Amino acid sequence: MLGSWALDWFVYLTIATVGVTFVAFLIGQSRNRD
């Protein structure tokens, strides 16, 4: 993607971190307590 495996992984992990956090946040909002 960027032509650098290290920076590609940097981007993948950034997207995964933010994405997983957002999904967890939505699940947390739908429950009384996480």
Added chain:
Amino acid sequence: MNDYIWLNWLIMGISISGLLWLGWKSSKTVHAGGDDESGFLIAGRSLGPFVGASTIVATGYSGWGFMGSPGVAYEYGAVELLGNFMFAPAMVIAVLLFARFLSDRAERMQSCTIPEYAARIHADGTLGRWVQGVAAAMTIVLLLVFLTSQIKAVGILAAGWLDLPEAWGATLMIAIIIIYTVAGGLLAVAWTDALMLIGMMIAAVIICVQVFSDLPPWALIDALNQIEPQLVNPTTSQPYGNSVGSVFLVLPYAFMFSAVLPYMAVRFLAFKPEVKFTTVAMYVAPFACILSLIPVVGLYMRVRMPDLAAADQAMPVYLQTYLHPALGGFVTLCILFAMQSTANSLLHTVASAASHDLRRALFPNHRNAAAVLFLNRAAVFFFGVAGLVMMLYAPPFLLSWLGILGTGTLLAALVGPIFVSSFWCGNGWGALAGMISGFVTSGGLLLWSDAGWVVGPLVGCLVSTCCYVGVSILTGRAPRLAHQPG
């Protein structure tokens, strides 16, 4: 640059006023519970999601992210961006999967510190006091050296920025930290961390806008590729290890760092009971991701100034060369903030370990609330001054010897009693064996082998875990939470 010294002093004066005001405001919480120790040690369990997330991220990201990591990126290339980034998902995982458990259990155990938590879930009486005392002693020894290094770093930077002798720069910085920490305890630390984190993120945005407006990401990668393809596509993970995958070991290390180290994990104990940690993570993730971009300065400087005498000069030279002095001054203040936000947490944790944990281990029946609060505050003053004196006068070999042991050894020592106990709770003997074996193994590997700062502590964690479980079984494992009070 000297033309702007007055501006630097003005910016510093405003920031000092803000920090001291937050310290004064937070001091009311310390007395809210009738001088109960939890007000000073864990902010009376009053942190909301924003302040809590801010103090976790600000404490985890020390000056290393601004000064050391760009230097490593300058020397080794893109792999440092990936390695430094691992702390972001690690903090999120710790908050999402571990914080609620630790917080609830510590509240049930009436624990105000991590050593106290380790003691109460494992044993009562004399054995419990030994666990608490040993955990506290290790915390004091290993974190006091880290505190000393942060005071030195903050002193050097402040001295250059404000045109002061180094000792005066360090004295000014530690004096401010002592004043607001004495006044408000962990709440003051958390509030000031939140203020400082906002500054750190603005600094990160300023840096990224300047770097990427001059060299867009693809142009930066192309330019690095022409200098040295290893900077872009390294065939090893140096400085993290010889194999390509070694850099990913930073993730478990950083997770243990966030979940186990007393100055990080104590924050999980300080949240309001009704706070959802999924909301906390929603703040932690973007904060940490933004700060993870800062080492890109190292890559940029490798392209723009490939002949720097020392890689560590990447950030200082960048600030002098590519930013307007006023902006450079502001970013320097934010680097001071990054160091200060770690130093204040270290000071509070070391002081708590001495004034609360060691006191409870040695004098379990001493419970005069006012006297205890005085001791908490006196310990902050004492260890702040001790850190300054060590920085000025301690033999360098002693500091470097203990500094190498550092946080990695502390997390190897505490991984059994704090983390493994979440899944499989052993007894007091197992906790003591885990702490001592983790300390010796990680310390030995760091001092006398070339295992590196990631592998050494991770091997220490493994040995500590085996000893914790093995000794607990051999000595008759206690039922889980058998010693829950009340």
